[in-house]
Amino acid sequence: MTTSTTDAKAAEVEDGIVLETESLTKKFGALTAVDDVSLQIESGSITSIIGPNGAGKTTLFNLFTGKHAPTTGNIRFRGNEIGGEEPHDIVTSGIVRSFQITNFFDELTALENVRLATQARTTGFRPGDFVRHHGGIERPIEEARRVLEQVHLADVADRQAANLSYGQRRHLEIAISLAADPELLLMDEPTAGMSPEETRETVELITEIAADVTLVLIEHDMNIVMDISDRIAVMNKGSLLARGTPAEIQDDDRVQEAYLGGGSDE
Ligand SMILES: Nc1ncnc2c1ncn2[C@@H]1O[C@H](COP(=O)(O)OP(=O)(O)OP(=O)(O)O)[C@@H](O)[C@H]1O
Incomplete structure (x- = not known):
């Protein structure tokens, strides 16, 4: 934000x-x-x-x-x-809630996970909805990178979520919450x-x-x-x-x- x-x-x-x-x-x-x-x-x-x-x-x-x-x-x-x-x-x-249980896709990278969340907000695309296509993804990607930087995960943006440490996975959760631009x-x-x-x-x-x-x-x-x-x-x-x-x-x-x-x- x-x-x-x-x-x-x-x-x-x-x-x-x-x-x-x-x-x-x-x-x-x-x-x-x-x-x-x-x-x-x-x-x-x-x-x-x-x-x-x-x-x-x-x-x-x-x-x-x-x-x-x-x-x-x-x-x-x-x-x-x-x-x-x-x-x-x-x-x-x-109002957004950050869950302590993992709430993302293990097989996707950190960036892809956050991008799904920024995309959901900016284009109406919902995580899990891989079929519908809602146009450009440059802006969501840019925003996802910014959010990953905010939670100090920029270095591991391209790492699969499954291969992140426990602490990094928890920060990824926070990133996904922030991607919804909560107040x-x-x-x-x-x-x-x-x-x-x-x-x-x-x-x-x-x-x-x-x-x-x-x-x-x-x-x-x-x-x-x-x-x-x-x-x-x-x-x-x-x-x-x-x-x-x-x-x-x-x-x-x-x-x-x-x-x-x-x-x-x-
Ligand atoms: N969906 C539900 N149906 C029935 N009872 C519930 C439900 N959710 C919570 N309760 C009951 O409401 C009370 C408050 O539970 P709540 O989970 O809000 O407490 P809490 O302060 O978060 O506790 P904890 O620190 O253990 O998580 C408890 O007695 C719980 O069993």
């Missing part, structure tokens, strides 16, 4: 709030997975969502991406209600399973990406959470227990209690 595009998008965000939930609730039968959550995500910030197992973090992401429709309550993205919208429409509007990127445990070196590189990459894109992370590693977050939202048993800066969260007795009482994810 270019700086001018980012500026233009940021200017459209009222009060600097890019995503807002209001009394958001999701029930699965008798179970309330997300319970009356009102949360604001500021444009340009890194927000980490933390909480013990089963706290509702993934369900919250699934509500943001349209995988689940809210039972009650609202989700507004740049002022527009998106609760219950189709996943594809939500991606198009600017808000949701990342689910971006450093899970990584070596300390890969973790360090990924944390660095996340802070670089945050210059262009608003980020919301689900992250279990408290060192990373405290290190990179502007804001932390703590969930417990579906509810938003606390929200604040890393310093505020560290000092919050309710948070300590929830983690000690409810068991942590580690």
Whole structure:
């Protein structure tokens, strides 16, 4: 994303709030997975969502991406209600989720994988749709190269995805997400399973990406959470227990209690 595009998008965000939930609730039968959550995500910030197992973090992401429709309550993205919208429409509007599971074609190169994503955005071509032809691919390729550079994979652009290291494959996932030109990127445990070196590189990459894109992370590693977050939202048993800066969260007795009482994810 270019700086001018980012500026233009940021200017459209009222009060600097890019995503807002209001009394958001999701029930699965008798179970309330997300319970009356009102949360604001500021444009340009890194927000980490933390909480013990089963706290509702993934369900919250699934509500943001349209995988689940809210039972009650609202989700507004740049002022527009998106609760219950189709996943594809939500991606198009600017919310993209980066998956921790591999979500690309092993037999294609890194560049080809990202190019499918840039092509999907610029020409309507969908990954997996190899039959229809939608005209020129120079621009998508150019964009794909730029995105690979952004995630420090330019050197391995022509290597098959199958032959990338674990850390590189995870960065390729991030590249594919960025290729959709998101305004808000949701990342689910971006450093899970990584070596300390890969973790360090990924944390660095996340802070670089945050210059262009608003980020919301689900992250279990408290060192990373405290290190990179502007804001932390703590969930417990579906509810938003606390929200604040890393310093505020560290000092919050309710948070300590929830983690000690409810068991942590580690
Ligand atoms: N599709 C579903 N159907 C029924 N129950 C669900 C569904 N998805 C989640 N749940 C339940 O909702 C609650 C919240 O789950 P969720 O996965 O959102 O928690 P989480 O905070 O992401 O946990 P973890 O850190 O373990 O991934 C859990 O009790 C879970 O079993």
